[in-house]
C-alpha cells in the first residue's frame with residue numbers, strides 16, 4: 147500500500163445516526179405536526195445539541211431518534227439498523243444495548259442505591275454488569291464513597307452525575323440527554339457539560355442533547371436549531387453569542 151493511501155474505516159465514516167425525511171404528526175382533536183421533513187446525520191463521537199423555542203420539536207426529535215416515539219414517515223438508521231421499522235421487543239433491546247439516557251429530572255430509581263442504579267441498565271440489557279467500569283466511573287465523578295446512598299440523599303448535581311455514570315457504565319455507545327442541566331445551578335451545569343464533552347473525547351461516545359441553554363454551545367461540536375419542526379440552522383462549533391443571535395432570528399415571528 148502506498149504511504150499516502152488512506153485506510154478505509156467504514157465504522158468511522160458512516161454517520162452513527164441518519165434521519166431522512168422524518169416527519170411526525172400527533173393526531174388528536176387537532177392534528178399537530180411536531181417534525182416536518184427532518185434530514186439529519188450525526189457523526190460518531192460527536193457532541194450535538196438540539197436547540198429551539200419551546201414546542202419547536204426538540205424532544206420529539208430526540209425521542210424519535212431513540213425509538214421511544216415513531217415517526218409518521220421517513221427513516222431513521224442507527225448503526226445500519228432501521229429503527230423506524232423495528233418492532234417490540236427488538237426495539238427495546240436495541241435501545242438498551244446502544245443508548246444511555248439522561249433526563250432533566252435525573253430519573254434514578256428511588257428505591258435503589260446509587261450503585262444499583264448504575265448497574266441497572268446492564269442488568270436490563272441482559273449483560274453481566276461490568277463492575278470495574280462502574281467503580282472507575284464512580285471514582286472519577288467523586289461518587290464512589292457515596293455509592294451506597296439512596297438518590298434522595300444526594301444533591302441535584304450528584305444525582306445527575308450518577309445518571310451520567312449510569313448511562314456510560316451501561317456500555318451504550320450513544321448518550322441521549324434531554325435538558326440534563328435544566329434543574330441544576332450554573333456551576334453544576336457546567337460540570338455536567340464538561341463530563342458529557344469528555345465522554346465523546348475519552349470514551350468515544352456520541353452525545354445528542356436537547357437544551358435551552360445557549361451557553362452550553364461552547365461545549366458542542368454542532369448545534370442544530372429547530373423551528374416549527376424543521377431544521378432551521380446547522381452550526382459547527384458556534385459561540386454562545388452566535389447561537390443566541392441565530393435563535394433570535396429564527397424565533398422572531
Ligand SMILES: Nc1ncnc2c1ncn2[C@@H]1O[C@H](COP(=O)(O)OP(=O)(O)OP(=O)(O)O)[C@@H](O)[C@H]1O
Pocket residue numbers: 172173174178179180198199200201202203204205206207
Ligand atoms: N404526545 C403528544 N401529543 C400531541 N402533541 C404533542 C405530543 N408531544 C408533543 N406534542 C406537540 O408537539 C410539539 C413539539 O413538542 P416537543 O416536546 O417536541 O417540543 P420541544 O421543542 O421539546 O418543547 P419544550 O422546549 O417546551 O420541551 C408541541 O407543540 C407539543 O405540544
